[in-house]
Amino acid sequence: MRTGRLRWRFLQSDLSLFRIRLRQVSPLAVRLAPAAITPLVLLGCAAPLxxxxxxxxxxxxxxxxxxxxxxxxxxxxxxxxxxxxxxxxxxxxxxxxxxxxxxxxxxxxxxxxxxxxxxxxxxxxxxxxxPKPGGAAPVRIDAHASQWQWRFSYPFIPDAASTSILHLPAGEPVDVVVTAEDVIHSFWVPRLGGKIDAIPGHTNIIRLQADKPGVYRGICAEYCGEGHETMGFEVRAHAPADYAATIGGQP
CATH class of the missing domain: 1.20.120 (Four Helix Bundle (Hemerythrin (Met), subunit A))
Structure with missing residues (x-):
């Protein structure tokens, strides 16, 4: 019982000391703390990923x-x-x-x-x-993941393909059909949508849309081996009038 009382007294003294220290904190410091922390928190909000x-x-x-x-x-x-x-x-x-x-x-x-x-x-x-039902069918693009690159093919243009660069028409929905050839990868373009797994022998579909022409970065978001960090790709959104001609000129 005596030991328990001593512990309680020590706890009370610690709490009292903590209260004193809290009262000693400058009100100005309390008000300025959020202003000092907020820029650090928001530093990465406009990053490419x-x-x-x-x-x-x-x-x-x-x-x-x-x-x-x-x-x-x-x-x-x-x-x-x-x-x-x-x-x-x-x-x-x-x-x-x-x-x-x-x-x-x-x-x-x-x-x-x-x-x-x-x-x-x-x-x-x-x-x-x-995806909402109705309306015109979106453009379909096939994405094939392998260690350690992405290859994109465009079924609406025979033999059109690109490696590590995905071409989209700006302002239009696009269904990207994702699969893998060896291990599990993950397709992710952070500024355009969520991520989805690329699984060998299986296809997943993710719908993306870029509001305006530009270049966006994509990555593999699933560790896939020693070269995982090099498995990035570019997404280039083109004006719809130039899109077909751009794809047709790809190797």
Whole structure:
């Protein structure tokens, strides 16, 4: 019993010291901390492989979902930190609250609305990633992965193919039919859409669309051996009027 009391006293003294140190933190430092951290967090948002710099409808939905999840998680984090701060700085304010109230209020009433909102947002934005029926059939391109390169063929133009460069018509949906010849790879163009596995003996389809002409980077997102880091490719989106002529001139 005596040992337990001593441990409790030491814990109380540690908490008291922590409260004192928290009070000594400059309010200005607290206000400036987010301003100092935010640029570091956002440094990579406009990088060539950033999903937060979308250039197509699917990528825009993914980026929007990321931000919704980020702000939802931030709200829950702020709630937990606020409760922790109150418990440390004003313990008397929470001493009268019963444990059952904490469980119901802190574990259900407060987080559940945020989690439900995140679920609804995920369902709505995720549904936008699915191909919609009707309309003109999208352009089809076959993507073949092998150690360690990508080869693309264009069935609508006989014998047209390209290695490590994928040509798309800008502003139009394209179905990329992905497969592999040796091991499992993964096809990913972060600024245009999600990623999908390339599996030997099996085909997967992903729909991409580039809003405007430009050059985008793609990678293999599944470790596939010693040359994995070299298995990148370019996506070149062309004006629709120039697309067929460009593909026809490929080796």
């Amino acid at each position: 950033s999903t937060l710099d979308p250039a197509g409808p699917s990528a825009s939905s993914i980026a929007a979902l990321w931000w919704v999840m980020f702000w939802g998680a931030l709200a829950l984090f702020a709630l937990v930190i606020a409760l922790l701060a109150v418990s440390l700085l004003r313990p008397s304010a929470l001493a009268s609250i019963k444990p059952g109230t904490w469980i119901v209020g802190g574990g259900l009433v407060l987080p559940v609305p945020i989690l439900v909102a995140l679920l609804v947002a995920a369902l709505l934005l995720g549904e936008q990633l699915l």
